[in-house]
Amino acid sequence: MRPGRVAGAALLALLALGPFLPMGGMRQYILHVLIQILIWSFIGGAWSVMGRFGLVSLGHGAFLGLGAYTVTLLWNFYSLTPWIGGVAAAALTVVVALVVAYPCSRFQVVGHYFALVTLAVGEVVRLLIIAERNWTGGSLGLSLKPATGDSLLAMQFADKRVFYYASLVLWLAGLWIWYRVDRSMARAAMEAIGEDETAAASVGIHVTRFKMGITMLSAGLTAVGGVAYAQYISYVNPDTLAGIGVSLRIVFAVVLGGMYSLLGPTVGTALTIALGEYLRVVFGLRFIGMAETIYGLLLILFIIFLPSGIYGSLRDVVARFVRPARLASGVR
Amino acid sequence: MLELRRVTAGYGHFTALWDITLRVEAGEAVAVVGPNGSGKTTLMRVISGLVAARTGELVFESDSLAGRRAHEIVSHGIAHVPEGRRIFPLLTVADNLKMGAFQPSARKGFAESLVRVYDLFPVLRERQKQRAGSLSGGEQQMLAIGRALMSRPKLILLDEPSMGLAPVMVLRLFDLIRRVREEGYTILVVEQNVRQVLKLVDRAYLLEVGRIRMEGRAAELSEQDFVRKAYVGL
Amino acid sequence: MIDPIFLLEAAVNGVLLGGVLALLALGLNLIFGVVDIVWIAYVDLVMVCMYLVYFLVMVYGWPLWLAGALSVALGALLGLGVHLLIITPILGKAPVNQLLATGGLLFFLQSFATFLWTTDHKTVRLALPILEVGGMFLSFTRLIAFAISLVAMLGLWVFLRRTYIGTAIRAVSQDREAMALMGADPQRVYFVTSAVGGAMAGLAGALLIIQYSVHPFFGAAFGPLTFMICVLGGLGNMVGAFVASFVMSEIISIGGVVISTEMGYVIAFVVFIVMMFARPGGILARRG
DSSP states (O other): OOHHHHHHHHHHHHHHHGGGSOOGGGHHHHHHHHHHHHHHHHHHHHHHHHHTTTOOOSOHHHHHHHHHHHHHHHHHHHOOOHHHHHHHHHHHHHHHHHHHHHHHHHTTOOTHHHHHHHHHHHHHHHHHHHHTHHHHOGGGOEEOOOOSSSBTTTTBOSOHHHHHHHHHHHHHHHHHHHHHHHHSHHHHHHHHHHHOHHHHHHTTOOHHHHHHHHHHHHHHHHHHHHHHHHHHHOEEOHHHHSSHHHHHHHHHHHHHHOTTSTTHHHHHHHHHHHHHHHHHHHHTTTSTTHHHHHHHHHHHHHHHHOTTOHHHHHHHHHHHHHOHHHHHHTOO | OEEEEEEEEEETTEEEEEEEEEEEOTTOEEEEEOOTTSSHHHHHHHHTTSSOOSEEEEEETTEEOTTOOHHHHGGGTEEEEOTTOOOOTTSBHHHHHHHHTOSHHHHHTHHHHHHHHHHHOHHHHHTTTSBGGGSOHHHHHHHHHHHHHTTOOSEEEEEOTTTTOOHHHHHHHHHHHHHHHHTTOEEEEEESOHHHHHHHOSEEEEEETTEEEEEEEHHHHTTOHHHIIIIIOO | OOOHHHHHHHHHHHHHHHHHHHHHHHHHHHHHHHHOOOOTTHHHHHHHHHHHHHIIIIISOOOHHHHHHHHHHHHHHHHHHHIIIIIHHHTTSOHHHHHHHHHHHHHHHHHHHHHHHOSOOBOOOOOOOEEEETTEEEEHHHHHHHHHHHHHHHHHHHHHHHSHHHHHHHHHHHOHHHHHHTTOOHHHHHHHHHHHHHHHHHHHHHHHHTTSOBOTTHHHHHHHHHHHHHHHHOTTOHHHHHHHHHHHHHHHHHHHHHTOHHHHHHHHHHHHHHHHHHSHHHHHGGGO
């Protein structure tokens, strides 16, 4: 077995046993941070499914918000179980993604334009949530109607360990999907598209269909992430789940980790969340805004000095030392 | 006037020019000919500073050009008319010419240079208020040359001036380049249209896969069977 | 049914808002056209300038015009700083990284402003009258802001048309390399562009603080709108951005009166999205 696999298996075992390791009084807090990391990593992975093919979306907040709000509203007003509500949320999001992505692809809206169109979509969803305040609570947000005690049907549990395992499964599923997309035939095709649209089209690849597929998959997964987050926090808010802020945060985490590698989004998300939590603990309530200030500063520095992401850059460095021969042969 | 000694250059891992040694004397017209992909355009870009030479020396009127960036080289008196003309399509003809005189030394003589360019290319005077993008291919090439003249250069680099022009226009353009030459400018020209360009210049170099294969007086070079077969098309 | 006079009033207010929006959009679009990078944090620079004017006027008692002039200077300085410290190292890198570097600046400025000045809304109140024109109520402050915006844009137009460096700025946005062959140092052109774009942010800040209150998240309110206007007008296309500013401001202003403020924005953004599809040739033609 290769060392990479051993490390992977060890990590997985550690994650599986996580909740039962001794953590003293910190158990609830650590579990809370880990759950957040897993869910946001899943969302980051969903973003990178399309981001790595040159479809840089700044509007994933739209998909996240659609997912979270659909499932919450269906439960609060119609008592529809999140199991069905979640599917409905994902389906609705996929449809919305299709409505946006089809014309984007059809009319060659790419690059900066694609980023800004998606940004507009994110803002539209955020503003609609605020405008429909009779339903959604506007910018005050909305709490999930509590079920009586633990309820599998309502996806509400008092014990964080349930959420922990659920998000672990979700995260693994996300990795698996990412891996499948990576390996599938679509990979070569989409990379060709990322390089040069006309060239890819001329070798007979149906650009539109691939873009659609990837975008729908990414949007659907993001909606599922939104559902998971809403169920866990049991509160939804337009500013934390839709709009430009959260959209940028998702992209940041992924780019920070490295969007071209399986674990890049996870590494980036774990680091940003850990950093955010650390700064929050350090500064507490004393210097409000200071934690975020440092966070922003570090983001700028990381992007300037580690352009291919932390994980990606590390891997490059390792590769340079370990396999110089292979790198050299790759040179034209 | 211009001398290149053992210049090597390229992009990334790719080397486009190997060991180029070349000279242009003041008042001369010199051509560099060769097939597509032989490195002609790279050669021009090295001289004008758009591509840095890796090794070798570039000397212009006893100043070393090594390490100079494109915008600095213009002030030495070298004007590059790039491949594909590269005029500013949304600017008027007059504004394009104004940009040719961007550097301070050229700005002083702006009015005078403008009259000279308009006399040389009267069509540009007629169209001075039009957007440059609305000109025909030949007119755009004239604008590109006129724009280069506005910087009051000593040496003009012409990269494929006849590219994409109708045959009639090609003949007219070479006439115009001949007139530019008669005005006293030194010219280094890269061309695919070997037959025409050899009529224009004093000397020529033959470039092939990044190396100089042959050089000589234009009249002699056109006699060479090799050149004739390969490039003149007889 | 809404009284037509309210609609008319909304339309006039839309024009007044459009003037300041156009100032923002032109500044951002100028930078985009030349440097080819969207400054996501552009309106956050405006926010910083708004705070400057607020403190100078309300705390230190400076006259507004002087504070405004200083705001323009600060804007230019910030523009230069952003270019030197953030943009220069990432020129030529992947577009997503370029977007994110200025996005990081957005987080930085927002939270640093929160840290320094808290999230309280701050206003500069001017004792200027409200005009009544044919049953409509118009703010004199807004009229002045509108007039100054127009003058500033006229100044920009003259700068871009009549001066060497201004023409060079337009030329660089069409062909960067050819402009280097004309003897223009691209770095210098970038500097001038960033400073001018920043100065416009500074002026916009001075004009906005007398109409709206400032808070650390001011950029989030106006930022997306500014990007949309730029894209709608055509990234780098100044005339287009000018026209698009008024289209968007009218939709927001009238939509706000007829339905609700948020829905005004929603409609404006939806119009933007649809226009991206309906008129891609017109909008994208230049960048082909």
